Amino acid sequence: MARVGRAWARWAATLVAAALVMLAFPAPTAAGAVFTLLPSSGFAGSTVVAHGEGFPRNQPISVRWDGSLVASGNSGPLRPTKFDVPFVVPSGAALGSHTVIMCVTGSGATGCSGPPETAIFTVVIPAVTPTPTLPPPPTPIPGSSATAAPTFPFPTFPIGAETPTPGPLPIAVVTPAPTPPNQLGEIPEDFPDLWIKAIEVT
Numbered sequence: 001m002a003r004v005g006r007a008w009a010r011w012a013a014t015l016v017a018a019a020l021v022m023l024a025f026p027a028p029t030a031a032g033a034v035f036t037l038l039p040s041s042g043f044a045g046s047t048v049v050a051h052g053e054g055f056p057r058n059q060p061i062s063v064r065w066d067g068s069l070v071a072s073g074n075s076g077p078l079r080p081t082k083f084d085v086p087f088v089v090p091s092g093a094a095l096g097s098h099t100v101i102m103c104v105t106g107s108g109a110t111g112c113s114g115p116p117e118t119a120i121f122t123v124v125i126p127a128v129t130p131t132p133t134l135p136p137p138p139t140p141i142p143g144s145s146a147t148a149a150p151t152f153p154f155p156t157f158p159i160g161a162e163t164p165t166p167g168p169l170p171i172a173v174v175t176p177a178p179t180p181p182n183q184l185g186e187i188p189e190d191f192p193d194l195w196i197k198a199i200e201v202t
Helices: 002-024
Strands: 034-038 047-053 060-065 068-074 082-088 096-104 117-123 172-174 199-201
Touching: 034 096, 034 117, 047 096, 047 117, 060 082, 068 082
Parallel strands: 172 199
Antiparallel strands: 034 047, 047 082, 060 068, 060 096, 096 117
């Protein structure tokens, strides 16, 4: 009986020691952690990166938008920890500021194990790119329509044909006519010696 009593005593001491260890080393929290949003503003439906540093290693991470879970990740094995958890801004998010938290996932009302890290995201109206408009065509003025200048065709010759040689220039032939006498039957001295009787063109 004495041996059984001593065994129970050792077992009870082990339980007490374990309880003291749990009290001395609670569940990991994000004390001293850093949480930022990249970018910190945007429009509904855009993608945002939640960047965390200094969280406990190898821990599940939760990202919440106004209290609702929007993304989950893991802090990873690095020391100090550095990790990214992307998420999408809810499509129905109202314009203005919204609270985003990052924490080690846990149970409870907040879904966090320990105090969360907080950041603010501002929802803005997306920029609208104006559509370029072309100027209207000019309106014709009545009575001012311009008439196109007439064009004349250039003479063309078949390919390989010889260029025609111009013929001889026309020659005017003057035939002397008889000199008419005056009423007295005399030929005046100042009368021209030639009359143009005819012009023959060859």
